[in-house]
Amino acid sequence: MVSRVQTILxxxxxxxxxxxxxxxxxxxxxxxxTVLAGRRKAAAENSAAPGEVPPTAIVLEGSRVLGYCGSxxxxxxxxxxxxxxxxxxxxxVLPEYRRGPIGFLVGKELATQLPRATALVVAPAARRLxxxxxxxxxxxxxxxxxxxxxASLARRxxxxxxxxxxxxxxxxxxxxxxxxxxxxxxxxxVGLALRLAAVARGRAPSWLTTRCVGELPSREELDELWRxxxxxxxxxxxxxxxxxxxxxxxxxxxxxxxxxxxxTRLVGLAVLLCPKASPDARLRGVRTATISDIxxxxxxxxVGLAVLxxxxxxxxxxxxxxxxxTTSHRMLxxxxxxxxxVPLAGNVHFFLRDVSGSGRWPxxxxxxxxxxxxxxxxxxx
Amino acid sequence: xxxxxxxxxxxxxxxxxxxxxxxxxxxxxQLDVESWxxxxxxxxxxxxxGEFGISIDVADQIQLTSYAAIRRxxxxxxxx
Numbered sequence: 001m002v003s004r005v006q007t008i009l010x011x012x013x014x015x016x017x018x019x020x021x022x023x024x025x026x027x028x029x030x031x032x033x034t035v036l037a038g039r040r041k042a043a044a045e046n047s048a049a050p051g052e053v054p055p056t057a058i059v060l061e062g063s064r065v066l067g068y069c070g071s072x073x074x075x076x077x078x079x080x081x082x083x084x085x086x087x088x089x090x091x092x093v094l095p096e097y098r099r100g101p102i103g104f105l106v107g108k109e110l111a112t113q114l115p116r117a118t119a120l121v122v123a124p125a126a127r128r129l130x131x132x133x134x135x136x137x138x139x140x141x142x143x144x145x146x147x148x149x150x151a152s153l154a155r156r157x158x159x160x161x162x163x164x165x166x167x168x169x170x171x172x173x174x175x176x177x178x179x180x181x182x183x184x185x186x187x188x189x190v191g192l193a194l195r196l197a198a199v200a201r202g203r204a205p206s207w208l209t210t211r212c213v214g215e216l217p218s219r220e221e222l223d224e225l226w227r228x229x230x231x232x233x234x235x236x237x238x239x240x241x242x243x244x245x246x247x248x249x250x251x252x253x254x255x256x257x258x259x260x261x262x263x264t265r266l267v268g269l270a271v272l273l274c275p276k277a278s279p280d281a282r283l284r285g286v287r288t289a290t291i292s293d294i295x296x297x298x299x300x301x302x303v304g305l306a307v308l309x310x311x312x313x314x315x316x317x318x319x320x321x322x323x324x325x326t327t328s329h330r331m332l333x334x335x336x337x338x339x340x341x342v343p344l345a346g347n348v349h350f351f352l353r354d355v356s357g358s359g360r361w362p363x364x365x366x367x368x369x370x371x372x373x374x375x376x377x378x379x380x381x
Numbered sequence: 382x383x384x385x386x387x388x389x390x391x392x393x394x395x396x397x398x399x400x401x402x403x404x405x406x407x408x409x410x411q412l413d414v415e416s417w418x419x420x421x422x423x424x425x426x427x428x429x430x431g432e433f434g435i436s437i438d439v440a441d442q443i444q445l446t447s448y449a450a451i452r453r454x455x456x457x458x459x460x461x
Binding site for chain 2: 098099101102104125
C-alpha cells in the first residue's frame with residue numbers, strides 16, 4: 001500500500017507546493033514562478049554538478065509539503081584537489097509536525113543523494129539528527145570578537161553572558177562600574193590597552209598596502225589569490241573567483257572588501273559584512289561588523305596581520321562597535337589573538353559526511369579553513 | 382494486548398525516551414517529555430517495529446505522539 005505521506009526529491013512539478021511551504025515557513029510572497037526561476041538559476045550556477053538543480057528533499061502529504069531540506073552546491077579543497085560537495089541548508093518542518101519523523105526523513109533522503117556534504121548546525125536537536133544521519137561533528141567553530149569601541153561596549157555588555165570564564169570578582173566589578181557610570185571610562189582605558197597590544201603584538205608590515213573598497217577584484221585576480229592560498233591549506237571550501245563573485249558580488253552595499261597587495265599583486269582579501277545590531281544575547285545591541293570571508297595563505301602571517309588591520313580600519317569607518325570573526329583554523333586564530341581578538345565559545349558546529357571515498361579530510365577542525373560566510377551563515381550568530 | 386506485550390512496550394518507551402525508573406510510562410505524551418524530539422521519535426518507531434515485527438506507515442508515525450496512541454495503534458492491529 002502506498003503511504004499518503006511520501007519522502008521524495010522535489011521537481012519542477014512541486015513548484016506550487018514548495019511556494020506554499022516557503023510562505024508558511026519563512027514568510028514572504030513566494031510564488032510557483034519565483035520557485036521555478038530560482039531552480040533554473042541554481043542549476044545554471046551549480047558548481048558541483050553544472051546544469052543540475054541542487055537536490056531538495058521534501059516530505060509530501062498529498063500536495064502539501066510538511067518538511068524540507070535543501071542544498072547549496074560548492075567545492076571542497078582537500079590539500080591536493082578540489083571536489084564537488086553540497087552544503088545542507090534550510091532543514092525545516094511545519095510547526096505542527098515538529099518532533100516527529102519528518103525532519104529525519106528529509107535529512108535522510110538528502111543524505112542518500114549527496115555523497116559529499118557539509119553543514120553548519122547550531123541547535124542541539126539538529127546536531128543529534130545530523131550525527132544520526134552519518135555526518136561527523138568536527139566541533140564548534142570558534143567566534144572571535146575584536147572590540148573597537150570599548151567605552152560603548154562596557155556600558156552595555158553583560159560579562160557573565162559572554163562565556164569567557166571570567167573570575168567572579170571581575171564580572172561583579174564590571175556590574176558595579178556599569179551601575180555607577182564609570183564603565184565607559186574603564187572601557188575606554190581597556191580599549192586603548194587592547195589597541196596598544198594589537199600594535200605591539202600584531203603590527204601589520206609596511207610593505208603591504210591595504211585598502212577598503214566597494215568592489216571585488218577581478219575574477220582572474222581572485223583565482224590567482226586562491227591558487228596561491230590553497231597550497232598551504234589542508235582543507236577548505238573553495239574560494240576562487242567564481243565562488244567569491246557569486247557569493248558576494250551581487251549583494252549591493254551589504255559588504256565591504258579589504259584587499260592586501262604586495263606591489264600590484266593581490267595577496268589577501270577579506271569580505272566584511274556591514275555592521276548591524278547583533279541578535280546574540282551576549283552582544284545585545286552591539287553594532288557588529290562580521291568577517292564573512294577571508295583569504296590568504298595561512299603561512300603568510302604578515303599578510304594576515306595586514307588584512308586584519310585593514311578590517312579594523314574599515315569597520316571603524318562604518319561605525320562598528322566590534323568585529324566578529326568565526327574561524328576554525330589554528331593559524332588565523334593565532335593572528336586574531338595577536339590583534340587582540342577575544343575568543344567566545346562557539347555554537348556553530350561543522351559537520352562533514354563523505355561516502356565517496358575520494359577525499360582526504362582532516363579530522364581536526366583546526367586544519368579546516370572555515371569562515372562565517374560558509375553556508376550563508378554570516379547572518380546568524 | 383497481553384501483559385507481556387504491554388510490559389515490553391513500556392520498556393521500549395522508557396528506554397528510548399530515557400525516562401526515570403519511577404515515571405508512569407502509560408501517561409507519557411510527547412508534549413510533556415522534552416527528550417521526545419524528532420530523533421527520539423524515529424528511534425521509538427524503529428524499536429517498536431523491530432520488537433513487534435511490523436512496519437509503521439509514516440502517516441501513522443506522525444499521529445503516534447503518546448503512549449496511549451501507540452498502545453491503541455498496536456491493539457487495532459491485534460498485536461500481539
